[in-house]
Amino acid sequence: MVPYCRSALWALMLAAGACFVSANAVSAQFSSENWAYTRYKNALPDGSVLTEYAGGTQDALNPDVRFRIGFVPRFGCIPLISLLTDVVIPTDGSAGQLLADFSVSGFSIDRTPISFPVLVEGVNRKVLVYYNGDESRRIKLRLQIDEGGSAAFQLSNGLGVSFSLLGSRAVLEYAEDQCRQHVPETATKP
Secondary structure, X not given: OOOOOOHHHHHHHXXXXXXXXXXXXXXXXXXXXXXXXXXXXXXOOOOEEEEEEEEEEEOOOOXXXXXXXXXXXXXXXXXXXXXXXXXXXXXXXOHHHHHHHOOEEEEEEOXXXXXXXXXXXXXXXXXXXXXXXXXXXHHHHHHHHHHOXXXXXXXXXXXXXXXXXXXXXXXXXXXXXXXXXXXXXXXXXX
16 A cells, blocks of 8 residues: 555645655554554654554445545644545646545435545545544544444545445554554664
């Protein structure tokens, strides 16, 4: 699984003058039902390491579509919720317009509609959406995911995707616990 950056993290790092120099995805160490845990470590130019502990799942019909929730110690282990779509960003001049127009037109957990404001960006020529809620809304949504059985997205391009939430609670509790126990580290020099 290729790691991808979250807008909030990316914006904070760019504001601080940092950028990624290398990324190392650590293989899944824990899974439950349809959800799996992964830890990502990214070495930054200042020698620090940005670590994310995440749980995620795939769409049953399209494994390229992924729903993830990550926790980053540097940012208080607050849930970072994202959806990697399989929508390919064109290489022509229409890419900016595609990203500007892209949205989540509907989101539900167990068929109960839930507001899902988004930030949209392109990563590796795919559209990536992030839940754009404040800290309390992200925590509340994570708890709703813990209690739910399924989640469904309707995207502005007409694509509908759904995910089983079975196993999410165990994996997300594990990921958050790993985040809270995190011991800072520095990058090793080659």
